[in-house]
Amino acid sequence: MQDKEYSLKQLSELIDTRENAFSAVGSHSQAVPVLVSLLRSGSLNVKIQAATVLGSLCKENELRVKVLLGGCIPPLLGLLKSSSEEGQVAAAKTIFAVSQGDAKDHVGSKIFSTEGVVPVLWEQLQKGLKSGSVVDSLLTGALKNLYSSTERFWNSTIQAGGVDILLKLLTTGQSSTLANVCFLLACMMMEDAAFCSKVLTADATKQLLKLLGPGNDAPVRAEAAGALKSLSAQCQDARKEIANCNGIPALINATIAPSKEFMQGEYAQAIQENAMCALANISGGLSYVISSLGQSLESCSSPTQTADTLGALASALMIYDDKAESTRASDPLAVEQTLLEQFKPRSPFLVQERTIEALASLYGNPILSLKLANSDAKRLLVGLITMAANEVQDELLKALLTLSNSECSLWRALQGREGVQLLISLLGLSSEQQQECAVALLCLLSNENDESKWAITAAGGIPPLVQILESGSAKAKEDSATILRNLCDHSEDIRACVESADAVPALLWLLKNGSPNGKEIAAKTLNHLIHKSDTATISQLTALLTSDLPESKVYVLDALRSMLSVVSLSDLLREGSAANDAINTMIKLLSSTKEETQAKSASALSGIFETRKDLRESNVAVKTLRSAMKLLNIESGSILVESSRCLAAIFLSIKENKEVAANASDALSSLVALASSSDLEVAELATCAVANLFLDSEIAENAVAEEVILPATRVLREGTKSGKTHAAAAIARLLHSRQVDYA
Structure with missing residues (x-):
């Protein structure tokens, strides 16, 4: 042994x-x-x-x-x-x-x-x-x-007799046991409200309030607050008992403890939320707590008391949710005004700090912020204020007060170019969070104000924005790409500056590795940025089409469509060239095993053929036509829509491309059948393809009139403006090609 x-x-x-x-x-x-x-x-x-x-x-x-x-x-x-x-x-x-x-x-x-x-x-x-x-x-x-x-x-x-055992342990147990005891008590009271009377009879309320205090470990304080939350939620007598035991000040102190004691982590958050929920239960709802705390700011006798009240208000605003809103809605405008009034000349630093915390909770709350003007900009300004150095803090605080107290734009609140220069100065040697806030504010500016775009360029903003594309956080990369897109869209001169700053490689990386939103933004930015063919970029995009990443090829195809729309025809037709490889890869993707890729390839090809008459008259159009026609038999709405759109684009030059005409007649019966589809979008695009097919009068002559006119009439009656135009064109070309019996 x-x-x-x-x-x-x-x-x-x-x-x-x-x-x-x-x-x-x-x-x-x-x-x-x-x-x-x-x-x-x-x-x-x-x-x-x-x-x-x-x-x-x-x-x-x-x-x-x-x-x-x-x-x-x-x-x-x-x-x-x-x-x-x-x-x-x-x-x-x-x-x-x-x-x-x-x-x-x-x-x-x-x-x-x-x-x-x-x-x-x-x-x-x-x-x-x-x-x-x-x-x-x-x-x-x-x-x-x-x-x-x-x-x-x-x-x-x-x-x-679990409740009795727990109540005994509540008074005799060690710290390591107390957190579990409070947790179990909370669960039992939520399971059956009858347990609350035992808790009250045992005079456990005072003990739970005592465990909220700073002399206890964080898990114990969090679970004690949770037990008080359950007790006050389930029992009206308990609410009175907690209030009579001086519980309201104790709960307020618990909500601000994490901030005052520099606590972090899940228990710090649990203390705040549980204590605030208990306060809400006692007061009749979170809105009453918010209103009461706001009103009590006027009667605070010391800066410390003011700071504590602001801290509690910050906690309440942080956890305000749909349930609180449905019980009794708070007025975020009144709360905002109350908080802004705390910024007084020579106001103590602690009061300012707590006010900013409360504003951060207000602007960050998804329900309350909806009712406030410029809440996104204010949230970002508050975020920067909490992280910036003193001099920068003062400027940002002025901007916040201006934006809140007058109906002006973010551009004016930041004092125009001066504000842009300040934000760009924060893009470099700053923390990731600070950089993220600064880029997001520049993004808002570039979305709403044209002057800001030249201001960003003139202040040397393009190089750091490209740098962020390479090394910033995911959110900062997306905002940086959006800003660069807005700059390119505003001026050809600025676009050339962005192009010369080597933004393309960074955007390609984002297109491959970013989030779905990041990929979409990168594709759109590349579309605005690239105005001439670039062999290296085309090759890289083609490689992305055939690689494992990105899994979705949607945004890569968008970017390639943009590039191949401006490449020379000789490059597109020269076998072995980057452009020729790219368009052949796109045609091959029409046979992909993924519906999304098939539909997007057809859509991208249609975009190229719509803008390029020269390509419609080439053998590339014939090759695409043959592959796209095979998609007309697939039972997928998106594929039918995009393949019909692609064929409609190719048929625009059917009179000039005899080989297209020779192959296109085989598509007529399928397109006519699709024109009668119950899916109106499919019917519209098929009708559009038929209309363009009838540019060849010989094909129009061979069509059965009734099979075309009946579905086209439905599109004329129910379709979009574009659909109606093409339906009318289909009927007109059909009539023009023959003698029709009007009887």
Whole structure:
């Protein structure tokens, strides 16, 4: 037995210290069965070591399930009930580890329920084991893990007197246990409001309020706030009790604690949100809290009190949601005005800081910000103010106040070119967040004001914007690309400046690797930027069409369409040239296995043929025609629309390209059939293709009049303006080609 104990101890140490040892044990088919066997029948020390090793294996979920299925629960419960303190601790640790599944762990849920784990855990907590807080913490932690997924959890908890046990632990438990106790109390009160009366009778409200204080660990404070949130949500008497116990100031202090105490992470956020929700429950809704805090700013007797009130208001504005809006809507204009009034001459720094925090919450709230003018610009200005140096802060604060207190544009609020120069100065040696805000503000400016585009160019903004395209955050890259597109669209001179700054390679990278939104922006920017053929760029775009990335070729095809619309015809027709390879690749993609790619290839090709008469008269048009005609039999609305559009573009020069005319007659019957489609868009584009097909009078003469006129009449009646024009053209060309019986 001593050898087994020693070996297990060594194994446990190896698993904890060496990754390869953990993997080796976990992958061994007999590891779990042997360990469970030792846990069942070994000596006490062997059982303890076996439990420890099994607990260590549970760090990986797949192994945790294997341990659970290996039959570990009965012997672990037996070890937990033993008189050995060390055995109790080892068993509790492994039960805690093996219970860390989620709501989807249906097998685990069934096992815990079948083996009666929950009643045993409550029983052991009731007894008050010698090992005290360590086991209490582990067992309450296991119960916390099990509450949402285990069958009959609540029935077992009620029968075991779970609330009474938790209320006792609330006053006697150690810090590591208290967070779990508060969490479980909160869940039980939300499960059944009847539990609230027990909490009130036990005078637990004062204890929960006490646990909110700064002398407690962050998890304890967060869960205590959560328990008060549940208590106040479920019981009207509890709201009065909390208020009578001086709970409102305690909850306000809890909402501002993360800011005052420089707390970060999930518990800091939970403290704020839970405490504010409890305040909202007591006050009759979050809007009442916001209104009350705003009004109390007028009566604050010290800068510290003002700052604390502003901090609480920031928390309330942060969590304001649809539920709060439907209960009683807040007036964001009134809140904004109240906050802006806090910017007084010689106002203490702390008050200014808290005011900016509250404004950030207001402008960042997706519901409240909708009712405010220029909320995006204000949110970005506030973001920059929080990060900028003092001198820059003052300028940005002036802009924010101007934008908020008068109905002016962002351009005027930033004092025009001076503001642009200030923002461009923040693009270089700044943090990623600061850079992101500055680029976003420049993007807003370039969207709304033409003067800003020359101001950005004159202030040397193009090189740093191109640099951000290469090294900025995803959002900054997208905004930078949008600005460059706006600049190119505004002036040919500016476009040439952007082109000379080597923006194309960076835009191609974004086109390949960016988010869907980034790819779209990059494609649009390339379309505005490239006004002449560029062999290297065309080659790179063609390579993207045949590579794994980007998965969607939509935006690459957009960019290629733009480039091939301006390349010389000789380049397009010369075999082996970049342009010839590109257009042949686009034609091949008409046979892609992906519907999206087929439809977009047809759309891009139609865009090229619509603008290029010379290409319509070449053999490229014939090759495209043959591939596009095959798409007319595919049952996909988007493919039928785009293939019809592509054919319509090619048929514009049917009289000049005899080879097109020779092949096109085979498409007539399919297009006429599609013109009768129940999908009006398909019918319109098919009718357009028929109209252009009838530019060849010989094809028009061979058409059956009734088959064309009836669907064309429907398009005339129900279609868009463009559809009606083409339907009329189809009928006119048909009539022109023959004598028609008008009877």
